[in-house]
Amino acid sequence: xxxxxxxxxxxxxxxxxxxxxxxxxxxxxxxxxxxxxxxxxxxxxxxxxxxxxxxxxxxxxxxxxxxxxxxxxxxxxxxxxxxxxxxxxxxxxxxxxxxxxxxxxxxxxxxxxxxxxxxxxxxxxxxxxxxxxxxxxxxxxxxxxxxxxxxxxxxxxxxxxxxxxxxxxxxxxxxxxxxxxxxxxxxxxxxxxxxxxxxxxxxxxxxxxxxxxxxxxxxxxxxxxxxxxxxxxxxxxxxxxxxxxxxxxxxxxxxxxxxxxxxxxxxxxxxxxxxxxxxxxxxxxxxxxxxxxxxxxxxxxxxxxxxxxxxxxxxxxxxxxxxxxxxxxxxxxxxxxxxxxxxxxxxxxxxxxxxxxxxxxxxxxxxxxxxxxxxxxxxxxxxxxxxxxxxxxxxxxxxxxxxxxxxxxxxxxxxxxxxxxxxxxxxxxxxxxxxxxxxxxxxxxxxxxxxxxxxxxxxxxxxxxxxxxxxxxxxxxxxxxxxxxxxxxxxxxxxxxxxxxxxxxxxxxxxxxxxxxx
Numbered sequence: 001x002x003x004x005x006x007x008x009x010x011x012x013x014x015x016x017x018x019x020x021x022x023x024x025x026x027x028x029x030x031x032x033x034x035x036x037x038x039x040x041x042x043x044x045x046x047x048x049x050x051x052x053x054x055x056x057x058x059x060x061x062x063x064x065x066x067x068x069x070x071x072x073x074x075x076x077x078x079x080x081x082x083x084x085x086x087x088x089x090x091x092x093x094x095x096x097x098x099x100x101x102x103x104x105x106x107x108x109x110x111x112x113x114x115x116x117x118x119x120x121x122x123x124x125x126x127x128x129x130x131x132x133x134x135x136x137x138x139x140x141x142x143x144x145x146x147x148x149x150x151x152x153x154x155x156x157x158x159x160x161x162x163x164x165x166x167x168x169x170x171x172x173x174x175x176x177x178x179x180x181x182x183x184x185x186x187x188x189x190x191x192x193x194x195x196x197x198x199x200x201x202x203x204x205x206x207x208x209x210x211x212x213x214x215x216x217x218x219x220x221x222x223x224x225x226x227x228x229x230x231x232x233x234x235x236x237x238x239x240x241x242x243x244x245x246x247x248x249x250x251x252x253x254x255x256x257x258x259x260x261x262x263x264x265x266x267x268x269x270x271x272x273x274x275x276x277x278x279x280x281x282x283x284x285x286x287x288x289x290x291x292x293x294x295x296x297x298x299x300x301x302x303x304x305x306x307x308x309x310x311x312x313x314x315x316x317x318x319x320x321x322x323x324x325x326x327x328x329x330x331x332x333x334x335x336x337x338x339x340x341x342x343x344x345x346x347x348x349x350x351x352x353x354x355x356x357x358x359x360x361x362x363x364x365x366x367x368x369x370x371x372x373x374x375x376x377x378x379x380x381x382x383x384x385x386x387x388x389x390x391x392x393x394x395x396x397x398x399x400x401x402x403x404x405x406x407x408x409x410x411x412x413x414x415x416x417x418x419x420x421x422x423x424x425x426x427x428x429x430x431x432x433x434x435x436x437x438x439x440x441x442x443x444x445x446x447x448x449x450x451x452x453x454x455x456x457x458x459x460x461x462x463x464x465x466x467x468x469x470x471x472x473x474x475x476x477x478x479x480x481x482x483x484x485x486x487x488x489x490x491x492x493x494x495x496x497x498x499x500x501x502x503x504x505x506x507x508x509x510x511x512x513x514x515x516x517x518x
Contacts, residue, residue: 003152004122006159009166011109011133011146012036015077017162018129018148019044022103024075028067030059032245032252034083034107049073057085057212057220061093068100079107081114084245084257086214094118098125103154105129112137112189114215119149126151134171136217137189138178143171192217196260202270203258207277208512218243218259220252226280226512227395228254238272240265254397279491279508285482286513288505289462292480293517296458298402299449299479300432302412304466304486305511307422311389316377317349319386323372324364326356334489338497343413343443343469346370377418387418392426393487394511399431401518409434409452411463411473413442443469446476453477464511466494468501475502485509 008014019027019040026047029037033053041048049071051063059078067073076097080089089106097104098121106118108130119130129150135141145167148158167175178185200219203211208231209221223231232244243257258269303309314333321328332352342348350369357363364372379385402408409432412419416437423429434455441447449463463474466486474481483498483506485491495506507513 001152004149004155006148006150006155006162007167007172008146008148008162009168009171010135010141010144011107011131012040013144013162013166014131014146014148014158015105015107016040016043017158018103018105018131019046019075021157021161022075024073026071026073027075027077028064028071028073028102029077030064030082032057032085034079034109037077046075053082053085053087057082057087059087059089059093061096064097065100068097068102074102075105076102077105077107079109080118081110081214081216083110083216084218084243084252084255085212085220086110086216086218087212088114088116088215089118091116091118091121094121094128095125098128101127103127103129105131107131109133110136110216112186113193113217122149122151126154129154134175134178138175138185139188140171140174140178143168143174145171145175189217192260195263195266198266199258199260199269202273206273207281209256209273218257220255220257223254223256223395225395225398225515226510227392228256229391230393230510231276232256233391234276235269235272238268238275240269240272254395280510281512282506282508285505285507286516289482289507289513290516292462292482292504295406295460295462295480297407297409297453297456297461298517299409299411299452299461299463299474301443301463301465301467301470301484302410302414302419302422305464305470305484306393306410306428307426308391308393308487310487312377312386313345315389316373316386317345317352319376320349320369320373321353321356324353324357324369326353328352328356330488337467337469340444340468340472340501343467344438345413346373349373387421390422390425392428393509394514396426396428396431398514398518399428402514403431405518407434407456407458408432409436409456411436411443411448411452411470413438413469415439443467444472444476446473449473449477449479453479464507466498468497471498471501471503480504482507484511 026049027041028049030051030053038048051067054060078089111117129148131148133146200211203209208224208226210224211219211221229244232242235242245252300306336342350366354363377386414437416439419435419437434452436448436452440451461479462482464482464484466484471481481503483503485494487509498506
């Protein structure tokens with residue numbers, strides 16, 4: 001009945017009204033979940049208590065009940081289906097929660113895709129509120145229209161404190177129209193469901209994604225073997241938008257969320273994912289790598305292997321040269337790296353500048369070039385340096401799995417301070433036991449490799465590198481060299497150059513083939 005309904009400017013507005021009305025000291029949520037609950041809690045100065053979900057993302061009802069009692073909590077907010085996992089909160093679990101002395105808010109923004117609702121429980125439990133929106137099923141997100149269903153006494157109080165005229169005329173008119181034509185709109189809802197099933201059927205066979213069960217118009221997928229942020233970035237480059245959450249709302253850094261679209265969107269998504277797999281996994285290289293499982297340790301170069309430095313170190317070379325009046329290109333840097341003897345970027349920049357000056361007496365010293373390079377890379381008081389643009393390339397999860405079987409080390413031409421910064425920035429300090437840096441020697445000299453082997457107390461190993469200097473250093477140290485295609489590089493060209501320098505195989509950008517060592 002009308003006495004059970006409170007309208008609002010989207011369900012977010014409804015959630016805000018509820019938080020202000022209850023004015024509780026605490027509110028329980030169950031991450032990973034919708035980020036608006038924490039945001040509204042901060043605005044209303046309500047302490048958010050997080051009760052983590054189970055490994056399958058189901059709400060841990062027993063733990064929520066225990067937290068309600070232990071904290072004397074009067075407010076619980078749980079979505080069903082959950083965003084971003086698509087997990088349903090069954091009505092039998094809602095019944096259990098409603099028996100507690102707390103207001104139970106069930107956020108049903110995606111309920112129309114699930115085909116079920118907690119609204120059938122409203123007559124039994126006066127402490128239950130169901131929030132709905134027109135943003136999803138009706139496609140009216142930009143107009144902001146939502147509502148709460150609840151006990152008349154509670155709804156009366158919500159109406160008393162909400163802002164006057166908070167639902168605009170256009171939103172109200174479109175919401176009414178959506179209700180009038182609900183059955184026609186649900187044809188689209190069912191179509192999205194059919195497309196999602198097609199998508200999930202493909203994902204269940206796809207090498208790099210494992211879909212979770214879902215009751216919504218999207219599916220959350222664990223990214224396996226590759227970096228989730230990199231896959232998200234690749235799809236965006238192809239014109240396909242997915243959601244990458246990182247640690248937002250829970251530990252989702254290895255996941256992306258894919259929403260259902262039109263039939264042609266499904267075709268484009270599948271084509272892009274297949275292209276990614278073709279570009280980022282070399283079966284022959286993986287087979288070669290698999291034959292090396294018996295080694296004691298794995299050594300990784302940093303730049304171009306662990307990290308994308310195309311916008312940091314490489315850009316610093318270009319910008320520094322330009323500062324001294326010399327124009328060089330990425331191809332010039334690549335050609336110099338391919339010749340070898342170019343693992344020190346300060347010295348390489350100095351050399352390229354001098355070649356550009358062609359004997360000009362005004363050519364800068366190595367010290368002057370290094371200072372300008374560092375100013376750009378490290379940053380200054382005016383802003384962050386180019387190092388802030390670096391990105392992790394491989395899957396951290398795979399690196400941690402490798403750590404369980406092998407001793408790991410970094411062998412880089414970076415100064416130790418830059419190496420330490422990168423390891424801290426990407427939370428890799430506990431992954432690698434040893435780091436040898438510029439101060440320990442510069443590849444192709446074998447010294448930094450042999451020092452790493454000695455520090456690890458290992459005799460056999462693999463060095464993963466993206467330059468001929470990396471491969472030559474590995475061969476000189478008596479271990480296997482495996483090449484890696486750096487971001488933006490030609491697979492064909494890099495394979496020829498690196499194999500010519502002693503690489504036994506060349507892995508794709510991001511090293512998805514590393515799983516062959518597990």
